[in-house]
Amino acid sequence: MCIVYQEIRSFSPGSGDRVRPRGHIATDAASMDLSGTWRFRYSARPDLAPEGASDVDHDDADWDDIVLPCHWVLQGRDDWGRPAYTNVQYPFPVEVPDVPDENPTGDHRLTFELPEGFVPDGGRVFLRFGGVESLCIASLNGIRVGVVRGSRLAQELDVTAQLQPGTNVMHLRVHQWSAHSYLEDQDQWWLPGVFREVELLARPAAGIDDVWLRADFDPETGEGLLIPELVADAAAFPITVALPGLGVAATYASPEEVEALPVGEVDPWSADRPTLYEAEVTNAAETRTLRVGFRRVEIVGHEWLVNGTKLRIRGVNRHEFDPDHGRVFDREKAREGLLLMKQHNINAVRTAHYPPHPEFLELTDELGFWVIDECDLETHGFVFDDWQSNPTDDVRWRDALLDRVERFFERDKNHASVICWSLGNEAGTGSNSAAMAAWLNRRDPERPVHYEPDHDGTHTDLVSRMYATVEEMADMSQGTGAPEEGAPGRNAVLAGRPMILCEYAHAMGNGAGGLSVYEEAFDTLPQWHGGFVWEWRDHGLRHTTSGGQEFNAYGGDFGEQVHDGSFVCDGMVLSDGTPTPMLAEFAAVASPIKLDVWENAMLVENRRHDGDTTDLRFVVVDEHDGRVVSEVEVDLLPVGPAGDSGIVELPDAAQPEAGQAWRTVRAELARDTAWAKRGHVVAFAQVQTHTVVESRTAKPAGEAPAIGGSGRITLGPAVFDARTGDLTSLREVALEGPRLDLWRAPTENDVLGDFPSYVDVEPAASRGAGAPGPSSADQWREAGLDRLQRRVLAVDVRQDGVRVLHRFAPAASQQSVLLELFWQMRDGELVLSADAQPSRGWKGTWPRIGLHFLLPTGLGHVEWFGTGPNESYPDSKQAAVVGRFGGDVEDLVVNYAVPQESGHRGGLRELSLPDLPLLLRADEVNGERPGFQLRAHSAHEVAAAAHPHELPTSTATHLLIDAAVHGLGSRSCGPDVRPEYQLRPRAAQWSLRFTAE
Numbered sequence: 002m003c004i005v006y007q008e009i010r011s012f013s014p015g016s017g018d019r020v021r022p023r024g025h026i027a028t029d030a031a032s033m034d035l036s037g038t039w040r041f042r043y044s045a046r047p048d049l050a051p052e053g054a055s056d057v058d059h060d061d062a063d064w065d066d067i068v069l070p071c072h073w074v075l076q077g078r079d080d081w082g083r084p085a086y087t088n089v090q091y092p093f094p095v096e097v098p099d100v101p102d103e104n105p106t107g108d109h110r111l112t113f114e115l116p117e118g119f120v121p122d123g124g125r126v127f128l129r130f131g132g133v134e135s136l137c138i139a140s141l142n143g144i145r146v147g148v149v150r151g152s153r154l155a156q157e158l159d160v161t162a163q164l165q166p167g168t169n170v171m172h173l174r175v176h177q178w179s180a181h182s183y184l185e186d187q188d189q190w191w192l193p194g195v196f197r198e199v200e201l202l203a204r205p206a207a208g209i210d211d212v213w214l215r216a217d218f219d220p221e222t223g224e225g226l227l228i229p230e231l232v233a234d235a236a237a238f239p240i241t242v243a244l245p246g247l248g249v250a251a252t253y254a255s256p257e258e259v260e261a262l263p264v265g266e267v268d269p270w271s272a273d274r275p276t277l278y279e280a281e282v283t284n285a286a287e288t289r290t291l292r293v294g295f296r297r298v299e300i301v302g303h304e305w306l307v308n309g310t311k312l313r314i315r316g317v318n319r320h321e322f323d324p325d326h327g328r329v330f331d332r333e334k335a336r337e338g339l340l341l342m343k344q345h346n347i348n349a350v351r352t353a354h355y356p357p358h359p360e361f362l363e364l365t366d367e368l369g370f371w372v373i374d375e376c377d378l379e380t381h382g383f384v385f386d387d388w389q390s391n392p393t394d395d396v397r398w399r400d401a402l403l404d405r406v407e408r409f410f411e412r413d414k415n416h417a418s419v420i421c422w423s424l425g426n427e428a429g430t431g432s433n434s435a436a437m438a439a440w441l442n443r444r445d446p447e448r449p450v451h452y453e454p455d456h457d458g459t460h461t462d463l464v465s466r467m468y469a470t471v472e473e474m475a476d477m478s479q480g481t482g483a484p485e486e487g488a489p490g491r492n493a494v495l496a497g498r499p500m501i502l503c504e505y506a507h508a509m510g511n512g513a514g515g516l517s518v519y520e521e522a523f524d525t526l527p528q529w530h531g532g533f534v535w536e537w538r539d540h541g542l543r544h545t546t547s548g549g550q551e552f553n554a555y556g557g558d559f560g561e562q563v564h565d566g567s568f569v570c571d572g573m574v575l576s577d578g579t580p581t582p583m584l585a586e587f588a589a590v591a592s593p594i595k596l597d598v599w600e601n602a603m604l605v606e607n608r609r610h611d612g613d614t615t616d617l618r619f620v621v622v623d624e625h626d627g628r629v630v631s632e633v634e635v636d637l638l639p640v641g642p643a644g645d646s647g648i649v650e651l652p653d654a655a656q657p658e659a660g661q662a663w664r665t666v667r668a669e670l671a672r673d674t675a676w677a678k679r680g681h682v683v684a685f686a687q688v689q690t691h692t693v694v695e696s697r698t699a700k701p702a703g704e705a706p707a708i709g710g711s712g713r714i715t716l717g718p719a720v721f722d723a724r725t726g727d728l729t730s731l732r733e734v735a736l737e738g739p740r741l742d743l744w745r746a747p748t749e750n751d752v753l754g755d756f757p758s759y760v761d762v763e764p765a766a767s768r769g770a771g772a773p774g775p776s777s778a779d780q781w782r783e784a785g786l787d788r789l790q791r792r793v794l795a796v797d798v799r800q801d802g803v804r805v806l807h808r809f810a811p812a813a814s815q816q817s818v819l820l821e822l823f824w825q826m827r828d829g830e831l832v833l834s835a836d837a838q839p840s841r842g843w844k845g846t847w848p849r850i851g852l853h854f855l856l857p858t859g860l861g862h863v864e865w866f867g868t869g870p871n872e873s874y875p876d877s878k879q880a881a882v883v884g885r886f887g888g889d890v891e892d893l894v895v896n897y898a899v900p901q902e903s904g905h906r907g908g909l910r911e912l913s914l915p916d917l918p919l920l921l922r923a924d925e926v927n928g929e930r931p932g933f934q935l936r937a938h939s940a941h942e943v944a945a946a947a948h949p950h951e952l953p954t955s956t957a958t959h960l961l962i963d964a965a966v967h968g969l970g971s972r973s974c975g976p977d978v979r980p981e982y983q984l985r986p987r988a989a990q991w992s993l994r995f996t997a998e
């Protein structure tokens with residue numbers, strides 16, 4: 002077999018003069034970033050790759066240019082292969098260690114000048130790869146220097162012998178597929194290429210090769226202890242370790258003398274207060290600089306503590322992703338993402354599912370995040386064969402896996418923000434994963450090891466689950482329940498350990514709902530420390546239709562043979578970074594400052610990890626019918642230290658003359674911080690203080706309707722069709738409706754049904770969700786909710802108004818809903834009293850009970866008095882407050898990668914459509930107010946479109962006045978809508994008034 006194929010199918014972690022894994026630490030030694038324009042040749046198969054491409058004099062004149070770092074499939078060249086998305090399944094036949102012959106191969110060549118004096122006297126030069134997917138065969142000046150494997154792991158090769166003064170030629174042959182692709186089956190795009198920097202590092206003779214500054218903080222004494230580990234030849238000594246900010250320095254004359262350095266009192270590092278100290282490690286040859294955060298991570302019983310305080314993770318899973326550049330890192334964009342997280346009360350990141358670019362961890366140290374750093378490992382595709390031949394339990398992979406864990410640990414070990422090591426994701430368990438954990442335990446006795454597949458806790462320190470229901474969490478906490486794999490008594494063993502949800506609340510499309518249920522579980526079940534939402538960002542790739550329309554491409558959009566569709570778009574922010582409503586919901590639910598407001602008092606709970614509330618100001622805003630009448634700041638003694646709470650009196654709220662009075666308290670930043678400006682709202686709470694009971698009495702109807710010519714009925718400004726009873730115009734504006742609507746364009750949580758549902762589970766028979774049943778969308782279609790037929794039962798023109806009775810029912814069904822509409826004129830207003838009355842026999846859930854009106858197209862700005870500013874659903878409404886809001890119709894729905902239901906806003910009082918003009922008032926009936934949705938497309942049009950650009954030209958604006966809607970849930974990957982947030986078939990009532998503006 003030819004040598005190339007041997008490399009492709011090799012289990013080896015890499016070859017060549019590989020440098021022992023080291024930390025990524027700044028140095029004053031010279032380096033050369035080889036990023037920039039290289040020559041590039043794409044070949045669809047290795048055997049088509051140019052022969053002799055690594056030869057110094059190889060003629061690359063007919064090659065192309067490529068700018069590194071990049072993924073070659075994202076360069077807009079259709080002849081350079083295409084991205085491919087799969088979740089669990091491998092995109093090639095599973096026959097370890099072989100991969101397809103069709104193995105896209107990129108040859109990269111760079112001719113560069115080595116600056117004079119670059120190679121230190123007696124020193125070395127290392128070639129560092131930050132990340133290459135997936136196999137890189139590197140040559141320098143025609144000589145092979147090594148083979149690099151492990152796509153998102155750093156690797157250094159000693160190239161001193163091959164480097165030459167003056168002109169050098171580097172050649173990298175990168176194969177998209179290799180045996181190591183079996184270890185890299187993460188749920189993401191397959192994106193080949195040199196996507197992180199390639200650098201040359203000058204290593205001075207007797208330099209300081211590596212440094213680990215462990216920085217312990219003793220919460221009892223408040224003192225820090227620096228424990229240096231210096232990797233350097235004996236000749237490199239003496240070495241000085243200094244923390245200038247603390248006035249501490251020690252010089253060690255020899256390796257034997259290196260010892261821990263007490264630094265006295267220090268400010269500890271935490272995600273809330275990320276205090277860092279500059280450290281310098283110097284000798285005659287080199288100075289290395291890094292930032293040190295003092296903190297102690299420990300597990301005591303079932304508590305995971307940092308600096309003696311139990312952690313509370315409010316986290317997200319974060320992939321490295323950019324819609325144009327894939328996994329190529331951009332420091333500024335990464336920082337922007339982290340700022341957005343901080344602004345939404347996110348305090349933790351799991352680097353799913355591989356180590357990020359090293360600079361990312363500099364940012365998390367600096368801005369303050371608890372980080373679970375995860376190794377580059379996933380073999381999920383083996384699940385289909387019951388984990389047979391799985392690499393984590395196959396000794397042939399042992400070296401490769403131990404090499405991976407060593408490389409990721411050593412690179413990142415100095416970061417204060419990293420408080421836990423994760424072996425990888427969804428790679429099953431076995432002796433190799435146990436060996437990885439054992440290696441970490443010895444190397445870093447402090448930080449715990451995480452690995453979710455270790456459900457039995459055989460070799461990890463944290464108990465971790467994905468997408469568990471709160472019932473399962475409670476069972477685990479109590480040590481009871483029947484674990485799904487039938488390991489009786491397992492929960493009893495695990496209950497003595499700390500627990501996290503490494504993934505929960507699947508943010509795919511509209512959702513996930515139910516965050517506050519988890520929040521309560523995290524707050525009340527002692528072993529639970531919080532969780533990481535799946536996931537931060539959609540991974541749609543910016544793409545253009547043949548007609549030139551831009552869209553976010555997902556699985557299948559590049560013609561993949563097998564793919565997992567839009568499952569790659571499941572973030573709290575869209576592909577371009579736009580926040581979805583779930584992010585605001587998360588911020589409201591997860592705020593560590595909890596406010597409970599009554600009319601004259603407020604409880605402030607400080608649930609931060611540390612720090613009091615002196616950074617906050619508390620502003621009380623009173624509104625009457627949504628209009629601000631006063632805004633005052635209240636004085637509040639600092640609530641602290643963290644864990645404390647305080648009650649403060651609030652000034653009296655003025656009684657409104659009419660309508661409702663609402664009081665909102667906002668906890669705002671009192672000063673600019675590193676992550677948000679003064680005035681940024683950290684927490685809020687709202688309470689209704691007064692309601693003046695409306696004096697409107699059931700006055701007799703005013704104007705009587707009249708039957709006009711051509712089958713019309715007129716009532717005040719309204720015209721109805723005399724046959725159907727439909728409203729056809731109002732004050733000369735063409736309208737249509739209302740019809741009863743029980744359907745919504747399914748969300749992706751409605752569409753996917755692999756996870757269990759609470760629907761139709763016998764409450765007594767199960768503690769949680771039952772067996773998977775049909776998806777909600779299938780159940781709704783089966784019930785015919787998307788194809789209700791209407792029959793007009795009556796249109797009565799009476800002295801006191803127009804009474805209409807419609808029956809709605811699907812074909813082949815006896816179930817129906819009667820809709821009774823009673824139109825009257827009262828006090829110059831057109832009043833609609835509507836009642837929906839279901840027949841017996843409906844099962845399951847309904848997505849909505851709405852009145853559907855068709856309005857003219859092209860409506861612009863609208864205003865409403867109700868809840869906002871974002872949409873809200875029964876299990877996702879903590880971010881919604883009552884007030885007056887405005888927006889353009891097109892902005893009222895979210896532009897998800899897959900069009901779906903969105904934009905429902907509950908608690909409607911008034912809706913003003915100035916373009917018509919029309920003012921619609923919704924009165925409370927039976928303690929309930931409807932919500933509304935305005936959208937340029939019908940639910941059917943939305944449901945039929947797989948991408949936004951497939952939506953047809955709008956023919957109407959669809960106004961839904963929903964008496965009730967179904968929750969969102971998280972069933973695209975996780976629990977369905979909980980029973981308390983489901984909409985079960987039921988009767989509904991509306992009281993609406995229509996007036997001119």
Ligand code: GAL
Binds near residue numbers: 188571974
């Ligand atoms: C998890 C997995 C993630 C992602 C998620 C669903 O099982 O760890 O990588 O696939 O499901 O989006």
